[in-house]
Amino acid sequence: MAEDLKLSRGDKPERKWFENPFTWWQGTSLAWNTKIPIWTGSGEAEGLSELFVDNLGSLLGTTGAAVGHIGYGIVGTLGAFAAVGMSDGSSYATAIAQEWEKVYFSRNIPGCAFALLLGNLYYAWQCGRLGNKENREDVTAQPYGINTTGVYITLYAINLEALISAGFIYLPGPLASDADIRQAAINAADHAWKVSVAANFLLGIFEMLGAFVGESIRKAAPVAAFYAPMVGVGFVYLAFVPMLNIAMEPMVCLIPLLIVFNGFFGGVRYHVFRKLTIPIGILALLAAAIAGWSGGCAREAGTLGATKYGYTLQYFDSTKVTCTGTSQAEAQRAWDTYAFQDNVLSGAVFVGLGGFSEIGSFITTLFLVGVVGFVGTMSCVESASAAGDDYPMAETMIVDGAGTCIGALFGSFYSTTVYIGHPIHKNLGAKRGYSLINGILYFILLLSGVFAALYQSLPECASGSILVFVGLILGRQAFEETPARHYPALLLSLFPYLCNWAKLGNANEGIQMMGQAGGLMFSVVITWLFCLCIDRDFLKATILSFAAIWLSLFGFFASHNAPNDSVPPTEGDEKIGFYGKEDHEYNNGWRWAVSWSLATVFFAAHVGLQRAGIIQGPYAEKGSEDANKIET
Template identity: 30%
Template sequence: MKWFSRGDGEGFVVAFVNNLVQLLILAPLCTGVLGFSPGLIYGRILPGVAISFLVGNLFYAWQARLLAKREGRTDVTALPYGISTPGLFAHVFLVMLPAKQLAIAQGLSDPERFAWHAGLVACFLGGLLEFGGSFVAEKVRRHTPVAAMLATLGGVGLGFLGLAFFFQAYAQPVIGIVMLVLVFVVFFGRVKFRGGLPATLVLLAVGTAIAWATGLAPVGGPAVQPLEHVRFYFPWPVVGELWAAFSGGHILAYLSVVIPIGLLGVLASLQNIESAAAAGDRYPATPSLVVSGLGTLAAAAFGSPFPTSIYIGHPAWKKLGARAGYSALNGVFITLVCVTGTMAALTWLIPAEAGIAIILWIGSIIAAQAFEVTEKKYYPAVIVGLFPALAAWVMLVVKTAVGAGGASLDASLLSAAHAAGAYLGGGFALEQGFLYSAMIWSATIVCIIDRAWLRAAGWCALGALLALTGLMHAYALTGRDTVIDLPLLAWATGTLTPGRNLLPAGGAALGYALAALVFLLAKFITVPRAEDEVA
């Protein structure tokens, strides 16, 4: 098989535009949500992204040629690869934003660096989990219901990718509504533009034109110099910063986010490898997953806080006639965009509103997939599994609004809210470790539907353990934010303050333990009933 075929050109355009949309979202999130400086974004983060792209895309292109040579074929398509979309939003909203708010609340001198360090730790730990998980992914997958895994992702898609950007679309309804309709027509209507133009390229062009016509562009106004940051940024390892990040107390604080996202990344990549196998390209799972993990580790080592993964959509690139060349071209050109500061000019030219409808569609697809590949009888498990992530997104909005209004998150505010019927305390408890609770609740309901009482008890026992250790449902108010509360760690290190509750989520732990007891007794106190029989 040749390095480049006729279909690689179109495959490259589609892959490049899809990844460019992600970068167009990433850069404004780093600027607007996290308040990162241009020097950090263009000098550290994007060069780190470039390294991770180059490592993965070149490997998967080489892997495709190796498979073609081994099987004597010329129609092998490389696995698509890039930044993990759920990981991108999880690390921005669930790791770096809370870290920055905590740094501000504590009066630290450099909140930006503190937040970046939290992202580096999360990315590095996620990469380690991907690397190690590649050897046991199949075992974990066999013991975790599909509904539980996909509901966890679906909640993130519905809340952080769906509702969040639906709100943003209606904040600028002229471009927002038009772009929503165009994206839905193309992707939900399963149509393409005449002339074979890539849909994402056309959508970006239309969105950009509307933005310039309505005054949303240029981003930042005429005072911004779009070529100011365009120069070469050599990717340098940030080993010193990574070491400082690990000694900065970020590890345990974000395990409740890192572990589920890393685990879901491994399983999602595994599913995409299986999707490629169904299309005729059978790649070995372990080396494919190992390199995805190494790409994430390389990202963290060179300054990027964003994990990578094997993408969904291999069959689509295969239908385009793409082979190995599209992957190599994608890696090279995305690298050039990231190390030359070109993203500064692109984000000035193309506002986020031009691409948010595509991200909203991705969120919708992630949520819909939870139902598409789950048996109908397990739909209740999927729906309940969506609730914790939606709760986490709502609480993020509440905390942001409270902070923007100058109020403080304290016990008096929670008491007043509870008296008014707004149970913010329950919302904050659900927010902490919501990926865990989503998986536990969804898996428990799957077991209930199957009347697998012992397995249901096991999932509730896991919930009790996580709550008892503080990794789930335990939170502490910082004035502007809520953070995970780990007093057991403070007790073990001798830093526990007097009067502090040693069991931060003791009530939740007891609740899960009693639920486990209910399931252990269920076999003896219940009998099956007919579908039409009244309970």
């Protein structure tokens, strides 16, 4: 359970001004340590599911930004490009978005496969070497994956700019044929990809430079400064942003979030057979997928609800549109276009470095992102050290940068890094198998071309629930490691990350949900419920969820009050009243009422499971230790 996580240790090693990556190991053998097992049981499975879903959340979110927002949302509607029409009714703008999507799934995503495989393999080996150095077996590998923060920054600061610039470079004339327009779009997407890949390679070099200054910074700066990136990224990008998506579609996303609350914070284990349990992350994914494909976010095309949410994908054969990850037509198209095709990595290996001549204007941005990257790595290594595994700072920075460079050589413009979640994996009982297997799974998934179909088959909040857990736990560790007098400084560190998120313009309808009536009611209810999940007090959670049904229907909780007297109907003032399902489909009070009804049944079932002795009873503050014991 969350309160049992040991995120800190008191015997931290003394820091030096410079760390030599070649002498740090003091002659420790380079051989694979066979004493540390690859698989440790349910703990390894939980660690694997958490890391896999963590990477999946990053890939799903950044894919939505790169393909959906930048490709089709910005460049695909740009006036200067849209003015160049084609005979089928589409335009140069649409063609660029389509070709950018092809480049993304056939070059960038497969390129990531090599970076993830090699990085995860290295850190699994490094884990064994640390065990040899310290003569112990209770070591856990550092988690590794896509650098979410760095990728979001480079997508909008570099990739978007490169794509727009390339669009103008290859802009067809007014008399261009359809074939000429299509070829111009291919050239524009290819040009932008080369610039992005070359920039990513240089970013990896900048990340490696941190090896020469990182230890000095760690020795000189206060603890709060190291944990600022952890609490900032954890709170904003891993917890807050996914929570917005959850609040936006409660019928799809609330139950997966509650599963995460119960499993990771409350210590509930869902048994399949005897001691065999289903990993919490996998269960959350399944719950979201079932709800999404059952029509949880489907709306009638053309209604205010559909247009405000930006839904355009057809829901089966109906007249409704639905959210990304729940459209049969799009999932089938993605499968037919990308899965097991022979164009994977076509024209990608080493070719992307041809964009170096075009990245001069991006060097300052790349340097700053590189600094952000190695400062983040410092936080990760410090976090692992606090949890008991003191890994070499300089070596980790070099490996992170090298992983980014290797990905670029194979066509990827996504940077990679160790993740800020080592203590979580350690306390789940994972060692190094979770890292190794994660790398192998992603190597297969991303090289096969299946990821495009997976992206169109999972609602975004499916992985978002896991990210909320990771973000909140990392925030907790930051406060535990920081002296109490520096707490205000940690809170201050959130501001730049909130500003960065706001600058990217990723606001969504979840803000309307969580901010209703000043956010007071949402804050009280969700915090209250979270505490009950942590304490496994499912009877009170059932009662609270039942009460929230009526709060939602009468406009107290997360309701859009959209009147029908305007055409199209618009969002009205916040006011108390009865708000059931309306034709404009923008009102979400009834959706929350349905969601809280499901939550009521969900928690009531847990009460029954507790009374039957299948899952643990409520947390006892001073009572029986058996009630607090985690099942493994």
